[in-house]
Amino acid sequence: MERRQKIRLVRYDVPELDRHLFFNPASASIVVTDTLGASLIEAYLKGEAGDETFIESVWSRGLFEIPDDTDYGVVPNRLIIELTSACNLRCKTCYMAAATALEDELSTEEVKQLLSEAAQAGTKSVALMGGEPFLRKDIGEIVKFALARFSDVQVSTNGTIINEGFFRSLKGTSNLTIQVSLDGADPRSNDAIRGKGAFERASRLLDRAHAAGLKTAISGVLNSLNYNLVGKMCDFAYDKHARMTIFHKVHVVGRAESFPEILPSKQELMHGMGVLLNKFHEYEISGKMIVDFPHNRCFRGDRALDARYPGCHFGRAFAFVTSNGNLVCCSHLRDGEFVYGNIREGGLLEIWQSSEHLNYMRELTVDEIPSCSQCEFKYMCRASCRADAYANSGTLLGDPPDCEALKAYYRYVLDHFARNTEPTLPRSKPCSS
Numbered sequence: 376m377e378r379r380q381k382i383r384l385v386r387y388d389v390p391e392l393d394r395h396l397f398f399n400p401a402s403a404s405i406v407v408t409d410t411l412g413a414s415l416i417e418a419y420l421k422g423e424a425g426d427e428t429f430i431e432s433v434w435s436r437g438l439f440e441i442p443d444d445t446d447y448g449v450v451p452n453r454l455i456i457e458l459t460s461a462c463n464l465r466c467k468t469c470y471m472a473a474a475t476a477l478e479d480e481l482s483t484e485e486v487k488q489l490l491s492e493a494a495q496a497g498t499k500s501v502a503l504m505g506g507e508p509f510l511r512k513d514i515g516e517i518v519k520f521a522l523a524r525f526s527d528v529q530v531s532t533n534g535t536i537i538n539e540g541f542f543r544s545l546k547g548t549s550n551l552t553i554q555v556s557l558d559g560a561d562p563r564s565n566d567a568i569r570g571k572g573a574f575e576r577a578s579r580l581l582d583r584a585h586a587a588g589l590k591t592a593i594s595g596v597l598n599s600l601n602y603n604l605v606g607k608m609c610d611f612a613y614d615k616h617a618r619m620t621i622f623h624k625v626h627v628v629g630r631a632e633s634f635p636e637i638l639p640s641k642q643e644l645m646h647g648m649g650v651l652l653n654k655f656h657e658y659e660i661s662g663k664m665i666v667d668f669p670h671n672r673c674f675r676g677d678r679a680l681d682a683r684y685p686g687c688h689f690g691r692a693f694a695f696v697t698s699n700g701n702l703v704c705c706s707h708l709r710d711g712e713f714v715y716g717n718i719r720e721g722g723l724l725e726i727w728q729s730s731e732h733l734n735y736m737r738e739l740t741v742d743e744i745p746s747c748s749q750c751e752f753k754y755m756c757r758a759s760c761r762a763d764a765y766a767n768s769g770t771l772l773g774d775p776p777d778c779e780a781l782k783a784y785y786r787y788v789l790d791h792f793a794r795n796t797e798p799t800l801p802r803s804k805p806c807s808s
């Protein structure tokens with residue numbers, strides 16, 4: 376494919392001001408120009424000759440960057456393992472309704488074998504989660520094994536079990552991150568979902584991990600009870616020296632099915648997303664702390680994430696293995712057709728490379744999703760979460776439930792940039808930049 380055909384831009388027009396915005400998700404570059412400039416950019420993309428000086432200045436702003444070519448069919452970049460389905464908490468919204476361990480969970484040796492296979496193949500990072508991973512007696516042994524093989528190891532925990540031996544023996548380990556989940560910004564809001572005492576204990580664990588010289592992160596689930604607290608949760612994370620906060624919207628599955636009111640309304644979702652975008656600017660752009668949400672990722676300009684591929688890049692960026700060894704699509708697409716095989720039979724890479732369904736998922740683009748293919752924001756939104764669309768419509772190609780809120784959000788953000796960004800103008804007009 377010719378290089379120019381790989382450039383994926385989002386265009387947004389404000390005709391009454393003669394302002395035309397172009398956004399490139401590969402570089403998070405924004406260029407605002409007038410009608411002439413817009414037609415020159417469009418002509419360049421079609422391979423036609425134009426105003427070289429203008430095109431060069433647009434180039435220098437990163438507008439024509441393209442995503443990296445990565446063959447994800449060969450090796451997953453990241454491996455996520457649910458070490459157990461057991462949990463000491465009973466969070467009201469837990470998508471996997473974690474409670475007790477499965478009968479056939481992977482043994483210590485099987486987890487090590489899986490880690491070895493991925494490391495040898497070239498997988499860079501691993502996330503260990505559950506259920507509650509600190510309920511596994513071999514958690515220290517597994518983490519040390521992983522640390523010796525991957526440049527980035529993350530343990531996702533509810534933060535309520537402080538294993539002193541773990542923190543003492545892993546003191547100062549630079550490639551380990553302890554990610555702690557919170558559902559609120561204080562004991563009252565958090566414990567309403569996670570149970571009494573969960574906030575104080577998670578807060579103590581963050582302090583303990585920081586005192587041990589480990590990196591920490593906070594994971595939050597945006598819902599109708601905390602959409603107006605996500606900013607405070609980011610502030611709390613920063614006060615606790617976290618390197619990152621990561622948010623997802625709640626999925627109404629598992630125990631959350633008993634709380635359908637937990638789903639944020641359109642207004643609540645937009646409010647939460649708007650606050651997270653402001654926090655992204657406050658903390659991440661200034662280099663203080665990463666603030667991650669699926670719908671602010673495009674503003675980060677990550678060339679590893681080709682904007683053609685939907686959602687979180689399932690089947691491409693990461694492999695997800697359940698506590699009994701099933702290789703599945705993701706934490707929410709984990710049953711039926713989304714089980715690609717069991718790593719006990721043939722190993723991770725054999726399934727990763729040969730599964731027909733996984734290959735189909737891997738090659739699916741936003742242009743093949745009927746409701747998204749004509750959407751002006753498709754390369755920013757990347758068709759939103761396909762697990763949500765599947766739950767909403769029963770098909771992977773279905774409509775996501777939040778589309779209206781997402782369109783309003785992207786329109787609002789681009790409109791703001793179009794009106795407040797200094798225009799880059801072609802030669803026939805005085806150049807202001």
Ligand SMILES: C[S@@+](CC[C@H](N)C(=O)[O-])C[C@H]1O[C@@H](n2cnc3c(N)ncnc32)[C@H](O)[C@@H]1O
Pocket residue numbers: 462468469470471504505506507508531532533555556557594595596623624625626627628631
């Ligand atoms: C299932 S937990 C396992 C790890 C650990 N027990 C914890 O709570 O962090 C993994 C992540 O999923 C999130 N989560 C749980 N239920 C969810 C739901 N219904 N929708 C979206 N995320 C959810 C949790 O908040 C947590 O950050």
Ligand code: SF4
Pocket residue numbers: 462463464465466469470471472473505506507533556
């Ligand atoms: S979200 Fe985590 S802590 Fe809460 S019940 Fe599920 S697995 Fe346990």
Ligand code: SF4
Pocket residue numbers: 746747750751752753754756757758759775777778779781782
């Ligand atoms: S805003 Fe809606 S239609 Fe557009 S890409 Fe996102 S989910 Fe699809």
